[in-house]
Amino acid sequence: MANLLALVQNETIKVWKKKRFAVVVLILLILIPVFVYAQMKIAQNSAEKFKGDWRAELQNRITDNTRALGSDRIPEEWKKWRRALVQQLQYYLDHDINPQTPNAVTFTRGFMDNAVTLFIPLMVLAIASDLVSGERSTGTIKMLLTRPVRRWRILFSKLVTLTLYVSLIIVSTVVLCYLISGLVFGYRGWGEPIFVGFQVSGADVNTSAVHAIPQYLYVLMQAGLIWFASMTVAILALMVSVLVRSTAASFVTMMAAIIAGAILTNMASSWHSAKYLFNVNLELTSYLQGTPPPIEGMTLGFSLCVLGLWALAGLVVSFAVFTKQDILN
């Protein structure tokens, strides 16, 4: 046990000293202000139009989306999405709750909802992709494997390290998002009510299970779901990193899979078996939001199972290959 802990310590310090996490934080520090600025412009624009009357603004969103429903040029899948959105917004309006109170927590919530499919996986890959292949390209893998330590322990310590860093990345994203956007939008909003529990069934939204929760709880649940999706990405990246020699190849392979998933979620609704791909299931937060899933019949339980099975398969392959493979050059 002490042995394993020492290995984890070693791996954690290695990733830190390689400045991988520093890069992630740097990316966040550059990108979040960009999004905050864009959001600020949008907010200023609508404040000018609606003079702070959020009900009018909300109704305007409902009307806009309803108008789009009448258009014949919009594909049926998008209409389904809009129809659900209209019913949700109407629910907010009927209960006199502003779904977009202007504050840092609302911004963080929106940012995380959008970050789950591409942005967070990208940052996870920054650390996961060279965890094993990085040792190969520098040759240090030989040093590591000649130690009197079982190979599975080495890979296991890397997995634990990865888990720790994935958690750090997600929490840092939330915290930095809150701190930076708070400068513009104000550090309030933890207690604002948010509705969850919208059930999308076909064209209709079932509101019987809808209940209000404070926004901080929403952000916490959202971060938890993002963590699960990110862990699947991290484990699969670890697997690719075991299988592929170069870090670049490993990174590109995973990135291609993630981007393909993002594209597929937008167009795969008629290809039903695509729902068994891990990259179509990454957007777990959509179940919290109550937006229609990319493919009919997907639920939170289903997506968790698919992601879990992919992660399990990734672990089995990683350990099987890593403990057996010959290290040449």
Next chain:
Amino acid sequence: MEKDTGIERERERRMGSTTWLWRGLGTAALACLLLLLAGFGWALKDQWMPTAGMAVPEASPPPAATGGSLAGKPEILIAALGDSLTVGTGDATGNGYVKTAAEALAKAMDKPVRVVNNLALGGLRADQLLERLDDTGFVNAIRQADVVMLTIGGNDLFQFATNGGSMAQGSDISPAQLESRLPEAENRLRDVLAKIRSLNGTARIVYVGLYNPFYDLERIRVEASDIVQRWNAYAHHLAVADGNATVVATYDLFESDIARFLSSDHFHPNEAGYARIADRIVQVLQ
């Protein structure tokens, strides 16, 4: 010997700093992990075993309009409802008559004029509008408005023109059909205006009358114009009975040189057509 202890000390110092880094990093990461696991667990619980949730604050509807003359108000609020004419379909600039009229009114009266909301939906019939008038958003907007602008009825009378056949040719319009639709549509208009009035007792209601979109079709020009006239007359009758409502005539705007003021669908006005409607609204409101 001296040198040896120096190296030893240096190594110890390094080991020390690494240990501290590991302790800090490890603890922080572990705390994050536990927090996220808690969030994950809570999300599952909330999704599968939802509880009643927090109490939602009581609804506090927006302030209602105060009434009185438009000239005496610091700011004029406009709510717009109805069909594609109020949406502004056919206007390449996207302004429609509502925005154009609001801007012109602001200039003419030298005070801010704000469109609270344009709630119009393309293809809406009067009976559908009547249903929508129960929606929270419609109630909110109408309650606080000083002026309610609307167009409705065109789809009640002419909607079959869009079902099959080219609208421009008016292929399936028969005068007898128009005639048979009129009484029911008139009842719907009456109900819509009564409902708006019940929501806001003081707003000035501006009903933009119908024009004959088939004026350049000789086959039904006379009959269709006749129906439009009777419709507008009925709307005028309702407006007079209401006392604070006005019908803005538009039929005469689209009778000559119609191609200049209708958009390419031969049914909706273009930006020039909407600008003329807006001119009349401003004249009525001043």
